[in-house]
Amino acid sequence: MGVGTSNFVIRWINFFTMLLAVAVIIFGIWMSNHHDGCRKSLTLPVISLGAFIFIIVRTSTATCQHLKEFDFSFWTLVSSLTFHLQYLIILCFILIAILVFTVLAFIVTNNGSGHNVAGLRYKEYQLEDYSSWFLKQLNNSRNWAHLRSCLVKSEDCNKLSKKYKTLKQYKLAKLTSIEAGCCRPPSECGYPAVNASYYDLTFHPVSASYDCRRYKNSRVVKCYDCDSCKAGVAQYMKTEWRIVAIFNVVLFVVLAIIYFVGCCARRNAARSHSKA
Incomplete structure:
Protein backbone atom coordinates (compact mmCIF):
# COMPACT_ATOMS: atom_id res chain seq x y z
CA MET A 1 0.00 0.00 0.00
CA GLY A 112 -33.36 -6.73 39.08
CA SER A 113 -36.49 -7.87 37.33
CA GLY A 114 -40.21 -7.55 37.80
CA HIS A 115 -42.50 -9.94 39.66
CA ASN A 116 -45.70 -11.21 38.09
CA VAL A 117 -48.86 -10.66 40.10
CA ALA A 118 -52.01 -12.70 39.53
CA GLY A 119 -54.68 -10.70 37.73
CA LEU A 120 -52.28 -7.98 36.53
CA ARG A 121 -50.84 -7.57 33.03
CA TYR A 122 -47.87 -5.62 34.33
CA LYS A 123 -45.13 -6.47 36.80
CA GLU A 124 -44.32 -5.07 40.20
CA TYR A 125 -40.79 -4.31 41.33
CA GLN A 126 -38.89 -4.63 44.59
CA LEU A 127 -36.00 -2.31 45.42
CA GLU A 128 -33.81 -4.96 47.05
CA ASP A 129 -33.63 -6.87 43.75
CA TYR A 130 -31.41 -4.24 42.15
CA SER A 131 -27.67 -3.66 42.36
CA SER A 132 -26.08 -1.91 45.34
CA TRP A 133 -25.17 1.04 43.08
CA PHE A 134 -28.83 1.67 42.26
CA LEU A 135 -29.75 1.29 45.93
CA LYS A 136 -27.10 3.83 46.94
CA GLN A 137 -28.21 6.37 44.34
CA LEU A 138 -31.95 6.02 44.98
CA ASN A 139 -31.67 5.93 48.78
CA ASN A 140 -29.65 9.14 48.76
CA SER A 141 -32.07 11.74 50.10
CA ARG A 142 -30.81 14.53 47.84
CA ASN A 143 -31.00 12.38 44.70
CA TRP A 144 -34.45 11.13 45.53
CA ALA A 145 -35.75 14.61 46.38
CA HIS A 146 -34.81 15.69 42.86
CA LEU A 147 -36.26 12.56 41.24
CA ARG A 148 -39.42 12.85 43.32
CA SER A 149 -40.03 16.45 42.23
CA CYS A 150 -39.49 15.35 38.64
CA LEU A 151 -42.01 12.53 38.98
CA VAL A 152 -44.61 14.92 40.38
CA LYS A 153 -44.02 17.41 37.56
CA SER A 154 -44.18 14.72 34.89
CA GLU A 155 -47.81 13.95 35.87
CA ASP A 156 -47.47 10.34 34.74
CA CYS A 157 -49.82 9.34 37.55
CA ASN A 158 -52.37 12.06 36.90
CA LYS A 159 -52.66 11.04 33.26
CA LEU A 160 -53.80 7.52 34.15
CA SER A 161 -57.39 8.59 34.81
CA LYS A 162 -57.47 10.19 31.34
CA LYS A 163 -55.95 7.16 29.63
CA TYR A 164 -58.22 4.63 31.34
CA LYS A 165 -61.78 5.89 31.65
CA THR A 166 -63.18 2.82 33.39
CA LEU A 167 -61.91 0.59 36.18
CA LYS A 168 -61.99 -2.40 33.83
CA GLN A 169 -59.68 -0.65 31.37
CA TYR A 170 -57.34 0.24 34.22
CA LYS A 171 -57.16 -3.33 35.51
CA LEU A 172 -56.36 -4.61 32.01
CA ALA A 173 -53.73 -1.91 31.38
CA LYS A 174 -50.07 -2.69 30.91
CA LEU A 175 -48.47 -0.04 33.09
CA THR A 176 -44.86 1.09 32.87
CA SER A 177 -42.49 0.39 35.77
CA ILE A 178 -42.88 3.98 37.05
CA GLU A 179 -46.66 3.91 36.74
CA ALA A 180 -46.83 0.55 38.50
CA GLY A 181 -44.48 1.56 41.31
CA CYS A 182 -45.24 5.25 41.88
CA CYS A 183 -48.87 5.78 40.90
CA ARG A 184 -50.55 3.05 42.91
CA PRO A 185 -50.06 1.15 46.16
CA PRO A 186 -48.45 -2.30 45.90
CA SER A 187 -51.01 -5.03 45.27
CA GLU A 188 -50.00 -6.70 48.55
CA CYS A 189 -51.72 -3.84 50.40
CA GLY A 190 -55.09 -4.99 49.10
CA TYR A 191 -56.57 -1.50 48.71
CA PRO A 192 -59.62 -1.64 46.37
CA ALA A 193 -59.23 0.58 43.29
CA VAL A 194 -62.10 3.02 42.75
CA ASN A 195 -60.62 4.30 39.48
CA ALA A 196 -57.19 4.74 37.87
CA SER A 197 -56.15 7.46 40.31
CA TYR A 198 -58.09 6.74 43.47
CA TYR A 199 -57.99 3.87 46.00
CA ASP A 200 -60.21 3.16 48.99
CA LEU A 201 -57.81 3.73 51.86
CA THR A 202 -60.47 3.04 54.50
CA PHE A 203 -59.84 -0.63 53.77
CA HIS A 204 -57.48 -2.18 56.32
CA PRO A 205 -54.25 -3.09 54.48
CA VAL A 206 -53.48 -6.77 54.25
CA SER A 207 -49.71 -6.24 54.35
CA ALA A 208 -47.63 -4.56 57.05
CA SER A 209 -45.41 -2.98 54.39
CA TYR A 210 -44.54 0.67 54.99
CA ASP A 211 -45.47 1.39 51.39
CA CYS A 212 -49.11 0.73 52.32
CA ARG A 213 -48.92 3.56 54.85
CA ARG A 214 -47.00 5.88 52.57
CA TYR A 215 -49.49 5.79 49.74
CA LYS A 216 -51.98 8.65 49.56
CA ASN A 217 -54.49 9.55 46.84
CA SER A 218 -53.14 13.11 46.74
CA ARG A 219 -51.61 13.92 43.34
CA VAL A 220 -48.44 15.24 44.99
CA VAL A 221 -48.03 12.25 47.31
CA LYS A 222 -49.25 9.06 45.62
CA CYS A 223 -46.54 6.46 46.27
CA TYR A 224 -43.61 8.74 45.49
CA ASP A 225 -42.04 7.99 48.87
CA CYS A 226 -42.48 4.24 48.50
CA ASP A 227 -39.71 1.72 47.95
CA SER A 228 -41.86 0.34 45.14
CA CYS A 229 -41.55 3.72 43.38
CA LYS A 230 -37.78 3.68 43.74
CA ALA A 231 -37.80 0.15 42.35
CA GLY A 232 -39.88 1.31 39.38
CA VAL A 233 -37.38 4.09 38.72
CA ALA A 234 -34.53 1.58 39.05
CA GLN A 235 -36.19 -0.63 36.43
CA TYR A 236 -36.61 2.35 34.13
CA MET A 237 -32.95 3.33 34.58
CA LYS A 238 -31.89 -0.27 33.98
CA THR A 239 -33.76 -0.34 30.68
Missing part, protein backbone atom coordinates in the same frame (compact mmCIF):
# COMPACT_ATOMS: atom_id res chain seq x y z
CA GLY A 2 1.59 3.25 -1.17
CA VAL A 3 1.48 6.67 0.41
CA GLY A 4 -1.34 7.78 -1.89
CA THR A 5 -3.40 4.70 -1.12
CA SER A 6 -2.79 5.07 2.62
CA ASN A 7 -3.84 8.71 2.54
CA PHE A 8 -6.94 7.71 0.58
CA VAL A 9 -7.78 5.09 3.25
CA ILE A 10 -7.20 7.61 6.05
CA ARG A 11 -9.52 10.14 4.36
CA TRP A 12 -12.27 7.53 4.10
CA ILE A 13 -11.68 6.53 7.72
CA ASN A 14 -12.20 10.15 8.73
CA PHE A 15 -15.35 10.31 6.61
CA PHE A 16 -16.91 7.17 8.11
CA THR A 17 -15.92 8.23 11.62
CA MET A 18 -17.60 11.58 11.02
CA LEU A 19 -20.77 9.81 9.88
CA LEU A 20 -20.60 7.66 13.01
CA ALA A 21 -20.23 10.76 15.19
CA VAL A 22 -23.30 12.28 13.54
CA ALA A 23 -25.18 9.02 14.20
CA VAL A 24 -24.21 9.19 17.90
CA ILE A 25 -25.43 12.80 18.12
CA ILE A 26 -28.71 11.86 16.40
CA PHE A 27 -29.16 8.99 18.86
CA GLY A 28 -28.65 11.39 21.77
CA ILE A 29 -31.16 13.85 20.31
CA TRP A 30 -33.63 10.99 19.80
CA MET A 31 -33.26 10.09 23.48
CA SER A 32 -33.86 13.70 24.52
CA ASN A 33 -37.00 13.96 22.40
CA HIS A 34 -38.48 10.74 23.80
CA HIS A 35 -38.00 11.65 27.46
CA ASP A 36 -39.01 14.50 29.68
CA GLY A 37 -36.46 16.79 31.35
CA CYS A 38 -36.24 14.57 34.42
CA ARG A 39 -35.21 11.46 32.53
CA LYS A 40 -32.35 12.68 30.39
CA SER A 41 -29.45 11.53 32.55
CA LEU A 42 -27.78 9.71 29.66
CA THR A 43 -28.68 12.17 26.92
CA LEU A 44 -25.92 14.73 27.55
CA PRO A 45 -23.07 12.17 27.77
CA VAL A 46 -24.17 10.53 24.50
CA ILE A 47 -24.43 13.85 22.63
CA SER A 48 -21.10 15.00 24.13
CA LEU A 49 -19.38 11.80 22.98
CA GLY A 50 -20.68 12.24 19.44
CA ALA A 51 -19.69 15.92 19.38
CA PHE A 52 -16.20 15.11 20.70
CA ILE A 53 -15.61 12.46 18.03
CA PHE A 54 -16.96 14.82 15.35
CA ILE A 55 -14.61 17.65 16.42
CA ILE A 56 -11.58 15.35 16.46
CA VAL A 57 -12.35 13.98 12.99
CA ARG A 58 -13.20 17.42 11.59
CA THR A 59 -9.92 18.80 12.90
CA SER A 60 -8.03 15.86 11.40
CA THR A 61 -9.69 16.37 8.00
CA ALA A 62 -9.03 20.12 8.02
CA THR A 63 -5.37 19.57 8.90
CA CYS A 64 -4.92 17.06 6.08
CA GLN A 65 -6.55 19.48 3.63
CA HIS A 66 -4.22 22.25 4.82
CA LEU A 67 -1.17 20.03 4.31
CA LYS A 68 -2.27 19.30 0.73
CA GLU A 69 -1.77 22.94 -0.14
CA PHE A 70 1.97 22.55 0.29
CA ASP A 71 4.44 20.27 -1.42
CA PHE A 72 4.62 16.81 0.13
CA SER A 73 8.13 17.08 1.52
CA PHE A 74 9.55 14.79 4.14
CA TRP A 75 8.62 17.11 6.99
CA THR A 76 5.09 17.55 5.66
CA LEU A 77 4.62 13.79 5.64
CA VAL A 78 6.08 13.50 9.12
CA SER A 79 3.70 16.20 10.37
CA SER A 80 0.75 14.44 8.75
CA LEU A 81 1.67 11.06 10.21
CA THR A 82 2.33 12.60 13.62
CA PHE A 83 -1.07 14.25 13.61
CA HIS A 84 -2.76 10.99 12.61
CA LEU A 85 -0.87 9.27 15.41
CA GLN A 86 -2.33 11.77 17.86
CA TYR A 87 -5.75 11.19 16.31
CA LEU A 88 -5.37 7.41 16.73
CA ILE A 89 -4.21 7.81 20.33
CA ILE A 90 -7.29 9.91 21.14
CA LEU A 91 -9.47 7.34 19.38
CA CYS A 92 -7.81 4.63 21.48
CA PHE A 93 -8.73 6.47 24.69
CA ILE A 94 -12.29 6.86 23.43
CA LEU A 95 -12.45 3.09 22.81
CA ILE A 96 -11.15 2.37 26.31
CA ALA A 97 -13.69 4.79 27.85
CA ILE A 98 -16.56 3.23 25.88
CA LEU A 99 -15.44 -0.27 26.88
CA VAL A 100 -15.17 0.60 30.58
CA PHE A 101 -18.57 2.33 30.64
CA THR A 102 -20.23 -0.51 28.74
CA VAL A 103 -18.83 -3.20 31.05
CA LEU A 104 -19.88 -1.21 34.14
CA ALA A 105 -23.34 -0.61 32.63
CA PHE A 106 -23.90 -4.34 32.10
CA ILE A 107 -22.65 -5.12 35.62
CA VAL A 108 -24.89 -2.47 37.22
CA THR A 109 -27.96 -3.55 35.25
CA ASN A 110 -27.41 -7.27 35.68
CA ASN A 111 -29.70 -7.56 38.73
CA GLU A 240 -32.26 2.98 29.60
CA TRP A 241 -28.74 1.92 30.56
CA ARG A 242 -29.15 -1.35 28.66
CA ILE A 243 -30.17 0.51 25.49
CA VAL A 244 -27.13 2.78 25.74
CA ALA A 245 -24.87 -0.19 26.58
CA ILE A 246 -26.03 -2.11 23.50
CA PHE A 247 -25.55 1.01 21.37
CA ASN A 248 -22.05 1.35 22.85
CA VAL A 249 -21.21 -2.23 21.88
CA VAL A 250 -22.04 -1.44 18.25
CA LEU A 251 -20.16 1.86 18.49
CA PHE A 252 -17.12 0.12 20.01
CA VAL A 253 -16.99 -2.51 17.26
CA VAL A 254 -17.22 0.08 14.47
CA LEU A 255 -14.65 2.41 16.09
CA ALA A 256 -12.33 -0.55 16.74
CA ILE A 257 -12.43 -1.49 13.04
CA ILE A 258 -11.76 2.13 12.08
CA TYR A 259 -8.91 2.29 14.61
CA PHE A 260 -7.13 -0.84 13.36
CA VAL A 261 -7.56 0.12 9.70
CA GLY A 262 -6.19 3.57 10.52
CA CYS A 263 -3.18 2.05 12.29
CA CYS A 264 -2.45 -0.16 9.29
CA ALA A 265 -2.81 2.76 6.86
CA ARG A 266 -0.47 4.95 8.87
CA ARG A 267 2.11 2.16 9.24
CA ASN A 268 2.02 1.38 5.52
CA ALA A 269 2.35 5.06 4.61
CA ALA A 270 5.43 5.41 6.81
CA ARG A 271 6.90 2.16 5.46
CA SER A 272 6.31 3.17 1.82
CA HIS A 273 8.00 6.52 2.39
CA SER A 274 11.04 4.90 4.05
CA LYS A 275 11.48 2.64 0.99
CA ALA A 276 11.18 5.54 -1.42
Whole structure:
Protein backbone atom coordinates (compact mmCIF):
# COMPACT_ATOMS: atom_id res chain seq x y z
CA MET A 1 0.00 0.00 0.00
CA GLY A 2 1.59 3.25 -1.17
CA VAL A 3 1.48 6.67 0.41
CA GLY A 4 -1.34 7.78 -1.89
CA THR A 5 -3.40 4.70 -1.12
CA SER A 6 -2.79 5.07 2.62
CA ASN A 7 -3.84 8.71 2.54
CA PHE A 8 -6.94 7.71 0.58
CA VAL A 9 -7.78 5.09 3.25
CA ILE A 10 -7.20 7.61 6.05
CA ARG A 11 -9.52 10.14 4.36
CA TRP A 12 -12.27 7.53 4.10
CA ILE A 13 -11.68 6.53 7.72
CA ASN A 14 -12.20 10.15 8.73
CA PHE A 15 -15.35 10.31 6.61
CA PHE A 16 -16.91 7.17 8.11
CA THR A 17 -15.92 8.23 11.62
CA MET A 18 -17.60 11.58 11.02
CA LEU A 19 -20.77 9.81 9.88
CA LEU A 20 -20.60 7.66 13.01
CA ALA A 21 -20.23 10.76 15.19
CA VAL A 22 -23.30 12.28 13.54
CA ALA A 23 -25.18 9.02 14.20
CA VAL A 24 -24.21 9.19 17.90
CA ILE A 25 -25.43 12.80 18.12
CA ILE A 26 -28.71 11.86 16.40
CA PHE A 27 -29.16 8.99 18.86
CA GLY A 28 -28.65 11.39 21.77
CA ILE A 29 -31.16 13.85 20.31
CA TRP A 30 -33.63 10.99 19.80
CA MET A 31 -33.26 10.09 23.48
CA SER A 32 -33.86 13.70 24.52
CA ASN A 33 -37.00 13.96 22.40
CA HIS A 34 -38.48 10.74 23.80
CA HIS A 35 -38.00 11.65 27.46
CA ASP A 36 -39.01 14.50 29.68
CA GLY A 37 -36.46 16.79 31.35
CA CYS A 38 -36.24 14.57 34.42
CA ARG A 39 -35.21 11.46 32.53
CA LYS A 40 -32.35 12.68 30.39
CA SER A 41 -29.45 11.53 32.55
CA LEU A 42 -27.78 9.71 29.66
CA THR A 43 -28.68 12.17 26.92
CA LEU A 44 -25.92 14.73 27.55
CA PRO A 45 -23.07 12.17 27.77
CA VAL A 46 -24.17 10.53 24.50
CA ILE A 47 -24.43 13.85 22.63
CA SER A 48 -21.10 15.00 24.13
CA LEU A 49 -19.38 11.80 22.98
CA GLY A 50 -20.68 12.24 19.44
CA ALA A 51 -19.69 15.92 19.38
CA PHE A 52 -16.20 15.11 20.70
CA ILE A 53 -15.61 12.46 18.03
CA PHE A 54 -16.96 14.82 15.35
CA ILE A 55 -14.61 17.65 16.42
CA ILE A 56 -11.58 15.35 16.46
CA VAL A 57 -12.35 13.98 12.99
CA ARG A 58 -13.20 17.42 11.59
CA THR A 59 -9.92 18.80 12.90
CA SER A 60 -8.03 15.86 11.40
CA THR A 61 -9.69 16.37 8.00
CA ALA A 62 -9.03 20.12 8.02
CA THR A 63 -5.37 19.57 8.90
CA CYS A 64 -4.92 17.06 6.08
CA GLN A 65 -6.55 19.48 3.63
CA HIS A 66 -4.22 22.25 4.82
CA LEU A 67 -1.17 20.03 4.31
CA LYS A 68 -2.27 19.30 0.73
CA GLU A 69 -1.77 22.94 -0.14
CA PHE A 70 1.97 22.55 0.29
CA ASP A 71 4.44 20.27 -1.42
CA PHE A 72 4.62 16.81 0.13
CA SER A 73 8.13 17.08 1.52
CA PHE A 74 9.55 14.79 4.14
CA TRP A 75 8.62 17.11 6.99
CA THR A 76 5.09 17.55 5.66
CA LEU A 77 4.62 13.79 5.64
CA VAL A 78 6.08 13.50 9.12
CA SER A 79 3.70 16.20 10.37
CA SER A 80 0.75 14.44 8.75
CA LEU A 81 1.67 11.06 10.21
CA THR A 82 2.33 12.60 13.62
CA PHE A 83 -1.07 14.25 13.61
CA HIS A 84 -2.76 10.99 12.61
CA LEU A 85 -0.87 9.27 15.41
CA GLN A 86 -2.33 11.77 17.86
CA TYR A 87 -5.75 11.19 16.31
CA LEU A 88 -5.37 7.41 16.73
CA ILE A 89 -4.21 7.81 20.33
CA ILE A 90 -7.29 9.91 21.14
CA LEU A 91 -9.47 7.34 19.38
CA CYS A 92 -7.81 4.63 21.48
CA PHE A 93 -8.73 6.47 24.69
CA ILE A 94 -12.29 6.86 23.43
CA LEU A 95 -12.45 3.09 22.81
CA ILE A 96 -11.15 2.37 26.31
CA ALA A 97 -13.69 4.79 27.85
CA ILE A 98 -16.56 3.23 25.88
CA LEU A 99 -15.44 -0.27 26.88
CA VAL A 100 -15.17 0.60 30.58
CA PHE A 101 -18.57 2.33 30.64
CA THR A 102 -20.23 -0.51 28.74
CA VAL A 103 -18.83 -3.20 31.05
CA LEU A 104 -19.88 -1.21 34.14
CA ALA A 105 -23.34 -0.61 32.63
CA PHE A 106 -23.90 -4.34 32.10
CA ILE A 107 -22.65 -5.12 35.62
CA VAL A 108 -24.89 -2.47 37.22
CA THR A 109 -27.96 -3.55 35.25
CA ASN A 110 -27.41 -7.27 35.68
CA ASN A 111 -29.70 -7.56 38.73
CA GLY A 112 -33.36 -6.73 39.08
CA SER A 113 -36.49 -7.87 37.33
CA GLY A 114 -40.21 -7.55 37.80
CA HIS A 115 -42.50 -9.94 39.66
CA ASN A 116 -45.70 -11.21 38.09
CA VAL A 117 -48.86 -10.66 40.10
CA ALA A 118 -52.01 -12.70 39.53
CA GLY A 119 -54.68 -10.70 37.73
CA LEU A 120 -52.28 -7.98 36.53
CA ARG A 121 -50.84 -7.57 33.03
CA TYR A 122 -47.87 -5.62 34.33
CA LYS A 123 -45.13 -6.47 36.80
CA GLU A 124 -44.32 -5.07 40.20
CA TYR A 125 -40.79 -4.31 41.33
CA GLN A 126 -38.89 -4.63 44.59
CA LEU A 127 -36.00 -2.31 45.42
CA GLU A 128 -33.81 -4.96 47.05
CA ASP A 129 -33.63 -6.87 43.75
CA TYR A 130 -31.41 -4.24 42.15
CA SER A 131 -27.67 -3.66 42.36
CA SER A 132 -26.08 -1.91 45.34
CA TRP A 133 -25.17 1.04 43.08
CA PHE A 134 -28.83 1.67 42.26
CA LEU A 135 -29.75 1.29 45.93
CA LYS A 136 -27.10 3.83 46.94
CA GLN A 137 -28.21 6.37 44.34
CA LEU A 138 -31.95 6.02 44.98
CA ASN A 139 -31.67 5.93 48.78
CA ASN A 140 -29.65 9.14 48.76
CA SER A 141 -32.07 11.74 50.10
CA ARG A 142 -30.81 14.53 47.84
CA ASN A 143 -31.00 12.38 44.70
CA TRP A 144 -34.45 11.13 45.53
CA ALA A 145 -35.75 14.61 46.38
CA HIS A 146 -34.81 15.69 42.86
CA LEU A 147 -36.26 12.56 41.24
CA ARG A 148 -39.42 12.85 43.32
CA SER A 149 -40.03 16.45 42.23
CA CYS A 150 -39.49 15.35 38.64
CA LEU A 151 -42.01 12.53 38.98
CA VAL A 152 -44.61 14.92 40.38
CA LYS A 153 -44.02 17.41 37.56
CA SER A 154 -44.18 14.72 34.89
CA GLU A 155 -47.81 13.95 35.87
CA ASP A 156 -47.47 10.34 34.74
CA CYS A 157 -49.82 9.34 37.55
CA ASN A 158 -52.37 12.06 36.90
CA LYS A 159 -52.66 11.04 33.26
CA LEU A 160 -53.80 7.52 34.15
CA SER A 161 -57.39 8.59 34.81
CA LYS A 162 -57.47 10.19 31.34
CA LYS A 163 -55.95 7.16 29.63
CA TYR A 164 -58.22 4.63 31.34
CA LYS A 165 -61.78 5.89 31.65
CA THR A 166 -63.18 2.82 33.39
CA LEU A 167 -61.91 0.59 36.18
CA LYS A 168 -61.99 -2.40 33.83
CA GLN A 169 -59.68 -0.65 31.37
CA TYR A 170 -57.34 0.24 34.22
CA LYS A 171 -57.16 -3.33 35.51
CA LEU A 172 -56.36 -4.61 32.01
CA ALA A 173 -53.73 -1.91 31.38
CA LYS A 174 -50.07 -2.69 30.91
CA LEU A 175 -48.47 -0.04 33.09
CA THR A 176 -44.86 1.09 32.87
CA SER A 177 -42.49 0.39 35.77
CA ILE A 178 -42.88 3.98 37.05
CA GLU A 179 -46.66 3.91 36.74
CA ALA A 180 -46.83 0.55 38.50
CA GLY A 181 -44.48 1.56 41.31
CA CYS A 182 -45.24 5.25 41.88
CA CYS A 183 -48.87 5.78 40.90
CA ARG A 184 -50.55 3.05 42.91
CA PRO A 185 -50.06 1.15 46.16
CA PRO A 186 -48.45 -2.30 45.90
CA SER A 187 -51.01 -5.03 45.27
CA GLU A 188 -50.00 -6.70 48.55
CA CYS A 189 -51.72 -3.84 50.40
CA GLY A 190 -55.09 -4.99 49.10
CA TYR A 191 -56.57 -1.50 48.71
CA PRO A 192 -59.62 -1.64 46.37
CA ALA A 193 -59.23 0.58 43.29
CA VAL A 194 -62.10 3.02 42.75
CA ASN A 195 -60.62 4.30 39.48
CA ALA A 196 -57.19 4.74 37.87
CA SER A 197 -56.15 7.46 40.31
CA TYR A 198 -58.09 6.74 43.47
CA TYR A 199 -57.99 3.87 46.00
CA ASP A 200 -60.21 3.16 48.99
CA LEU A 201 -57.81 3.73 51.86
CA THR A 202 -60.47 3.04 54.50
CA PHE A 203 -59.84 -0.63 53.77
CA HIS A 204 -57.48 -2.18 56.32
CA PRO A 205 -54.25 -3.09 54.48
CA VAL A 206 -53.48 -6.77 54.25
CA SER A 207 -49.71 -6.24 54.35
CA ALA A 208 -47.63 -4.56 57.05
CA SER A 209 -45.41 -2.98 54.39
CA TYR A 210 -44.54 0.67 54.99
CA ASP A 211 -45.47 1.39 51.39
CA CYS A 212 -49.11 0.73 52.32
CA ARG A 213 -48.92 3.56 54.85
CA ARG A 214 -47.00 5.88 52.57
CA TYR A 215 -49.49 5.79 49.74
CA LYS A 216 -51.98 8.65 49.56
CA ASN A 217 -54.49 9.55 46.84
CA SER A 218 -53.14 13.11 46.74
CA ARG A 219 -51.61 13.92 43.34
CA VAL A 220 -48.44 15.24 44.99
CA VAL A 221 -48.03 12.25 47.31
CA LYS A 222 -49.25 9.06 45.62
CA CYS A 223 -46.54 6.46 46.27
CA TYR A 224 -43.61 8.74 45.49
CA ASP A 225 -42.04 7.99 48.87
CA CYS A 226 -42.48 4.24 48.50
CA ASP A 227 -39.71 1.72 47.95
CA SER A 228 -41.86 0.34 45.14
CA CYS A 229 -41.55 3.72 43.38
CA LYS A 230 -37.78 3.68 43.74
CA ALA A 231 -37.80 0.15 42.35
CA GLY A 232 -39.88 1.31 39.38
CA VAL A 233 -37.38 4.09 38.72
CA ALA A 234 -34.53 1.58 39.05
CA GLN A 235 -36.19 -0.63 36.43
CA TYR A 236 -36.61 2.35 34.13
CA MET A 237 -32.95 3.33 34.58
CA LYS A 238 -31.89 -0.27 33.98
CA THR A 239 -33.76 -0.34 30.68
CA GLU A 240 -32.26 2.98 29.60
CA TRP A 241 -28.74 1.92 30.56
CA ARG A 242 -29.15 -1.35 28.66
CA ILE A 243 -30.17 0.51 25.49
CA VAL A 244 -27.13 2.78 25.74
CA ALA A 245 -24.87 -0.19 26.58
CA ILE A 246 -26.03 -2.11 23.50
CA PHE A 247 -25.55 1.01 21.37
CA ASN A 248 -22.05 1.35 22.85
CA VAL A 249 -21.21 -2.23 21.88
CA VAL A 250 -22.04 -1.44 18.25
CA LEU A 251 -20.16 1.86 18.49
CA PHE A 252 -17.12 0.12 20.01
CA VAL A 253 -16.99 -2.51 17.26
CA VAL A 254 -17.22 0.08 14.47
CA LEU A 255 -14.65 2.41 16.09
CA ALA A 256 -12.33 -0.55 16.74
CA ILE A 257 -12.43 -1.49 13.04
CA ILE A 258 -11.76 2.13 12.08
CA TYR A 259 -8.91 2.29 14.61
CA PHE A 260 -7.13 -0.84 13.36
CA VAL A 261 -7.56 0.12 9.70
CA GLY A 262 -6.19 3.57 10.52
CA CYS A 263 -3.18 2.05 12.29
CA CYS A 264 -2.45 -0.16 9.29
CA ALA A 265 -2.81 2.76 6.86
CA ARG A 266 -0.47 4.95 8.87
CA ARG A 267 2.11 2.16 9.24
CA ASN A 268 2.02 1.38 5.52
CA ALA A 269 2.35 5.06 4.61
CA ALA A 270 5.43 5.41 6.81
CA ARG A 271 6.90 2.16 5.46
CA SER A 272 6.31 3.17 1.82
CA HIS A 273 8.00 6.52 2.39
CA SER A 274 11.04 4.90 4.05
CA LYS A 275 11.48 2.64 0.99
CA ALA A 276 11.18 5.54 -1.42
